[in-house]
Amino acid sequence: MEQIRVLYIHGGTLARGGTESFMMNTLRTISRDIHIDFVVHGDEKGVYDDEVEALGSSLMHVPIKSKDPLGNKRMLTKIMREGNYDIVHAHLNAMNGPALKIAKACGIKVRISHSHASEHYTQNPLKTYLNNRAMKSIPKVATDLFSCSQKAGDFLYGTHPYTIWYNAVELDRFAFDRNKQEKLKAELNLSDKRVYGHIGRFNFQKNHPQLIKIFEAIHREDPKSHLVLVGTGEREMEIQQLIHSLALDDAITHLGSISNVHEILNLFDLFVLPSLFEGLPYVLVEAQANGLPIISSDNIDQETKINDNFIFIDPNDIERWVKTAQTLELKDRSIDVQRFIDRGFELKSATQKLEHYYKERVKGNTV
Structure with a gap:
């Protein structure tokens, strides 16, 4: 042929x-x-x-x-x-x-x-x-x-x-590496922090204003928490102003656009995505390939869930986000490879x- x-x-x-x-x-x-x-x-x-x-x-x-x-x-x-x-x-x-x-x-x-x-x-x-x-x-x-x-x-x-x-996704490429996590945390002076990660364009779909409000509530309960944002977009300035107005400058790091998502995922302890809508977010598949615990908007398709340590919550229910973030177990980051294959991921x-x-x-x- x-x-x-x-x-x-x-x-x-x-x-x-x-x-x-x-x-x-x-x-x-x-x-x-x-x-x-x-x-x-x-x-x-x-x-x-x-x-x-x-x-x-x-x-x-x-x-x-x-x-x-x-x-x-x-x-x-x-x-x-x-x-x-x-x-x-x-x-x-x-x-x-x-x-x-x-x-x-x-x-x-x-x-x-x-x-x-x-x-x-x-x-x-x-x-x-x-x-x-x-x-x-x-x-x-x-x-x-x-x-x-x-x-x-x-x-x-x-x-x-x-x-x-x-x-x-390519599972081997996204596998969790604890040594890389320790190295990345040390480089960013976050070794003693519980690091929350978000990757996405700064646009209305990704719901960054609500993400910052959720994290403000989390940080109020846990001063050792730290949010890392990855991405760029038209709402960057607006979000930076919101972060400053809430006095969260020292609790949030913005890395901008990066090419090594597979490595940066190792930095995080939890992944958060309070989007208004999605198709099926690639980043959630990548995060699950890394074994990350995930708290996601319930606007996102339930079929996105591959791993067990994945919780869907209404993005407006800040109290539940805070409670879940505090109690979600940061367990072993190994994954069931066969489950990814069987599901088509x-x-x-x-x-x-x-x-x-x-x-x-x-x-x-x-x-």
Whole structure:
């Protein structure tokens, strides 16, 4: 069989996030029987651009649809017509519809829509309206519907059937290392602290203001507690001002954007994620691969839970967050590897299944 050509379409640049992690992990792991190229939106360079090209893939920039709709359509059409692609795999959430409509017009037989979120990534009423219109077209132009979770699938596809592909990770890479924990804590002068960790973009979805309020209550009860924030985004300044207003400057460390998440997870004693909504957060799979105890928003899909030391709580119930944080056992960080494999969260086996799916669909078979 000839090499299968797949085009991944992403709605922004290749930043550090769950959708990007899915695409990059697939690219790194899949066999050379599958060739994957990337389309990203906007001119900015992403953190993974160099790696994509080093792995032999093409990375093509197209205009942002809202800023230049005609230019966006023209460039996508050109790329799809000239690229000889067997599959277009769209990672644009609601905007999968317009992209796959172009793919259908270009004669691409396998057109995959992938949902990575359980709500729209906007609070703008006009954008929400346009997203709602666009998502209705997806079942008409997609041949295959994927989702990272049930909530994300129900949100984007309603009653249409879809296949869940969990966000899988490389377990060995994320395994807990106590020596690294001691080293990292010493470097940050946190050796005597109970370290709470949060990794995520500073946007409304991640609910940072509530996270800071929760931690303020935790810190009031436990002065030895310390919060480490990882990530960047448009709400950074707002959150820094909130931290300062609550006199928590010495109790919270912000590391910014990092490339070594697998190492930084060792620093934490607990992981906290009070998000307003998620698809299926990659970072929670990574944190569980590290064996971390987790306190998570109950807005997140229950299927995210792999390990037993994982508690869902209403993000507005601060009292319960504090009580749980104080009593959650910081036990042995070993994990049940077979459970990850059986559930579809282990990268190698999950990628092999995706590769099989691609090959069968290109042959015209139902999977």
